[in-house]
Each structure stands twice: as structure tokens, then as C-alpha cells.
Amino acid sequence: MYASYVFSPAGRPWAAVHGSTDRFAVHRIYCVGRNYAAHVQEMGGDPQRDPPLFFSKPADAVVANGGDVPYPPRTADLHHEVELVVAIGRGGARIAAVDALSHVYGYAVGNDLTRRDLQADARKRGLPWDSAKGFDHSAPLAAIHTVEQVGHPTDARIWLKVNEQIRQDSNLSQMIWSVPEIIAELSSLYTLQPGDLIFTGTPDGIGPLVAGDTVTAGIYGLDTLQHRVVAGRE
Numbered sequence: 001m002y003a004s005y006v007f008s009p010a011g012r013p014w015a016a017v018h019g020s021t022d023r024f025a026v027h028r029i030y031c032v033g034r035n036y037a038a039h040v041q042e043m044g045g046d047p048q049r050d051p052p053l054f055f056s057k058p059a060d061a062v063v064a065n066g067g068d069v070p071y072p073p074r075t076a077d078l079h080h081e082v083e084l085v086v087a088i089g090r091g092g093a094r095i096a097a098v099d100a101l102s103h104v105y106g107y108a109v110g111n112d113l114t115r116r117d118l119q120a121d122a123r124k125r126g127l128p129w130d131s132a133k134g135f136d137h138s139a140p141l142a143a144i145h146t147v148e149q150v151g152h153p154t155d156a157r158i159w160l161k162v163n164e165q166i167r168q169d170s171n172l173s174q175m176i177w178s179v180p181e182i183i184a185e186l187s188s189l190y191t192l193q194p195g196d197l198i199f200t201g202t203p204d205g206i207g208p209l210v211a212g213d214t215v216t217a218g219i220y221g222l223d224t225l226q227h228r229v230v231a232g233r234e
């Protein structure tokens with residue numbers, strides 16, 4: 001009995017696939033917080049006492065490689081967080097860690113942009129992180145490399161530069177929860193679907209961005225992510 005939409009629905013957000021004209025339709029964006037001990041410490045936490053956690057961003061927060069990120073409103077402290085991003089190709093619930101890698105389509109470099117001042121306020125007051133993490137243009141993402149192209153990277157340099165200055169420089173081997181452990185944990189909370197992206201946490205060296213900055217971020221073996229920060233709306 002229902003027919004047309006009240007308004008034209010927005011197109012499906014998507015990510016590029018390295019070496020292909022195929023598009024990876026994005027279903028959801030999940031993120032892991034506190035997954036590198038040195039980053040937990042720089043945030044004033046204790047990696048023994050504060051385990052990793054999950055939060056999410058809207059799927060349409062993705063920004064294609066080379067795109068511009070408008071400086072977001074209601075913050076004076078926009079931060080970069082370079083992360084390994086897992087692209088899920090096969091869904092499932094309560095996935096065992098030993099089976100988890102068979103659900104992975106590929107991997108990409110992402111930047112979990114954060115309104116750090118809003119996050120600090122939320123942490124202090126015990127409030128959700130949504131406005132600190134899930135804002136427009138908050139998920140710049142380079143092309144996804146398939147598992148056939150890149151395997152399952154576990155020991156690779158992860159780094160981020162602002163303009164020509166290196167800010168983050170670590171290794172995927174420093175992750176507290178491995179990719180299989182993340183998929184097992186996450187799929188006990190949510191049914192994963194093809195098209196889900198998982199940002200797996202950032203190493204130490206997070207810091208502020210201002211309009212005019214160029215961010216360059218990489219993980220050895222994957223396409224380098226680059227985006228500018230441009231003046232936002234007044």
C-alpha cells in the first residue's frame with residue numbers, strides 16, 4: 001500500500017576499493033576506543049583499568065581520500081586519530097575469534113576525527129560521546145585493500161603527519177584487542193552486516209587540527225590517506 005517516498009532518500013554512502021571501480025557500500029561505522037596503551041595513558045587513563053570500548057559514527061560521515069573536511073561547528077579542539085579500518089564482507093552474530101578473519105573483506109587507513117573538547121566534557125559528566133565523535137565529515141577514509149591484495153596486517157607502521165610534521169608513529173602490533181578479538185566482541189553486541197566498517201583505535205600522538213592543515217596518514221602496505229581541513233560554516 002505504500003509507494004513513493006516523501007522526499008528522495010539520500011544515496012548510500014560508499015568507500016573506494018583499491019585497484020577497482022567497484023564501490024564498497026557502507027552499512028555502519030563502528031569504532032574502538034582505548035585500544036593502544038600509550039594512547040590510553042596520554043588520555044589520562046590506565047590501560048589495565050580502562051578496557052577498550054565501542055562507539056559509532058553515522059555511515060555518511062565518510063569522506064573520500066583527497067576530500068576536504070570543513071572544520072566542524074561547536075568545537076575549538078578538533079583532533080586527528082589515525083586508525084586501521086576493517087571492512088566487513090560477510091555478516092554474522094557471535095562470531096568466534098578463530099573464525100573472525102573470514103568475515104573481513106579488506107583494510108583501509110582512516111582518521112577518527114574527534115571534537116576533543118566535547119569528548120572531555122562528556123567524559124567528565126558521564127555523558128555519551130556521540131557529539132564528540134559522530135559528526136558530519138568525521139570519518140576520512142582511503143581506499144579499501146582486499147584481503148587478497150594485502151592479507152591481514154598485524155605488524156605494520158601506522159603514522160600521521162600534519163602538514164610536514166609527524167604527529168603519530170606507532171605499529172599495529174601495539175593494539176590491545178586484535179582484529180579477531182574486536183570482531184568477536186563487536187558481533188556479540190550487534191549483528192555485523194556486509195558493509196560495516198570498524199575503526200580499530202588510535203595510537204598515541206593525537207593532537208589538534210586547524211583550517212588550512214593537510215593531514216597525511218598511512219599504514220605500511222595500504223593507500224596513504226590525505227585530506228585538508230578547510231574553514232567550516234560560521
Ligand code: MN
Pocket residue numbers: 031032033081083112199201202
Ligand atoms: Mn579513535
